[in-house]
Amino acid sequence: MTHDIHEVLHRVFGYPGFLGHQQAVIEHTVAGGDSLVLMPTGGGKSLCYQIPAIVREGMGVVVSPLIALMRDQVEGLRQAGVRAACLNSTLTWREVQEVEAAALSGALDLLYVAPERLLGERTLELLSRIRLALFAIDEAHCVSQWGHDFRPEYLQLSALHDRFPAVPRIALTATADEPTRREIVRRLGLGRAARFVSGFDRPNIRYAVVPKNRARQQLLRFLEERHRGHAGIVYCLSRRRVDDTAAWLRGEGIDALPYHAGLSGETRQRHQDRFQREEGVVMVATVAFGMGIDKPDVRFVAHLDLPKSIEAYYQETGRAGRDGEPADAWMVYGLQEVVTLRHMVENSEAGEARKRVELRKLDAMLGYCELATCRRRTLLSYFGEDLPEDCGNCDNCLTPVTTWDATEAARKAMSCVSRTGQRFGAAYLIDVLRGRDTERIRRFGHDRLPTYGVGADLGPFEWRSVFRQLVARGLLSVDVEGYGSIRLTGDSRPVLRGDVEVLMRRDVRPTPRKSRRQRGETGSPPDPATWDEALWEALRKRRTELASAQGVPPYVIFHDSTLREMIAHRPRTPDDFSRLSGVGDTKLHRYGADFLGVIAAHEGDSAPG
């Protein structure tokens, strides 16, 4: 058996070895055991059920919540020569019948099914007439009612076991927290299943948070400096901001598209398709753009607004770099968002207990933003994982944060809050502190307060940082009903009295834009010894041609990492080509000559003499 699974890994998928728990999960499933697999995004969950479905007798059934995701998985499998199909609501009657006939005649290794379809009597009846290799329940956290991806149909999946007790089941998810795990086990009746829990670290993702200071300009700069021509996602809180940001980016020459629940289903589909199938599309989206993203080469996830919780943040940023290549999780944040988000929570329909939980989660998120230490350590510890040392790949590790004694500044800020009656937002308070001469300040007579002008030594950027950090630590609070007016809290007094010292992180004001020449570099520098930009472009061009001729996304032909291997190893023969990671028999057969041709032509061009 061990022999079989390795053989399939090499021959079909073209990979040299297994990753993480893959081999253990696959062996367990091939032997007929149930399992619960928790692996981070990009950890390689799909192979965990695809290989057993191929090796075991019969057809594997995969329950997957999203049609777009299903379609691309099936396409990817077919490219590798695996006999796969799907059943969902986008098929015509005729297509459904063809798929059913193929399943009945034993011509399928894998069948992907939407949950509502699976539990219909017609499908259950069909399955009862077929030899089944396994059931895989992908995105198993959709069964959790507290989770953000809850799908009511998932609750009924427990029926599978009752109806097909002898068929092994494998539930998979990238959602890490313990309550969700327990709920999956309980609702799917997996109490006796083996658990395979991987570390949730995503070392190839670089985490960074920057204080908001003209967010769009900051975003543009980030894109120009690190991600020219790369595919990525920009998350915003509201539909309007999505539309505005996408339009603005397009005006700046970036191939950006909007995505939110207010667009028609057809527009959303079209945008998702372009994102998925073309290279270098930037999707500006609300969280409505989520689970269905199965694109391995998303190079960055940017947040222009604060996510609601660390879980949501980790899941959203986790969509970057599934292929294991360097990727960025980048966020700008400011005090205004805290006000907006709190307001949303407090005015939601949720019960009091739920609101308290959500506010606590928001506070944890704030704490994360204001960290002065390794961000990855904090993120992982939130999921119960200990990183023995700092990661070296987050902003705080790369540019260590300095702190400053902000005791005086904090007292001035608090005193200003108190003397103006706890009725004003940070922008106004900063004007008073800095002694600005405005009509509004004169009208309220605040130019006669003792705190007027006492903060002229700091600029607006520094003051915003002070207020943000005071709020993040609960030393001041924001009254969401009073339009963001800042108030004192129980913890303010000792600071005001000068009894405690306040140390703050020193936020660095963004520097002016770099020159064009300096902006040329990209996020993931390839190995300079073998890198060849012209060959890279030629290989990508060939891949795009092959993909569009078949109407499939380029990465189902070959991932970027396989193209990079072609550049590093310059294969000359089919035998050389078959040794590249990501080249299985079918792909060698279908595309080997094409790409070998591109490489040979290029070598001819660049050969000396």
Ligand code: ADP
């Ligand atoms: P997940 O579903 O856990 O997010 P995928 O199954 O999509 O992850 O796999 C993530 C990436 O890793 C894909 O690009 C896949 O081709 C690649 N991959 C999976 N298993 C292996 C392996 N054993 N060797 C090399 N690459 C792998």
Ligand code: ZN
């Ligand atoms: Zn770090």
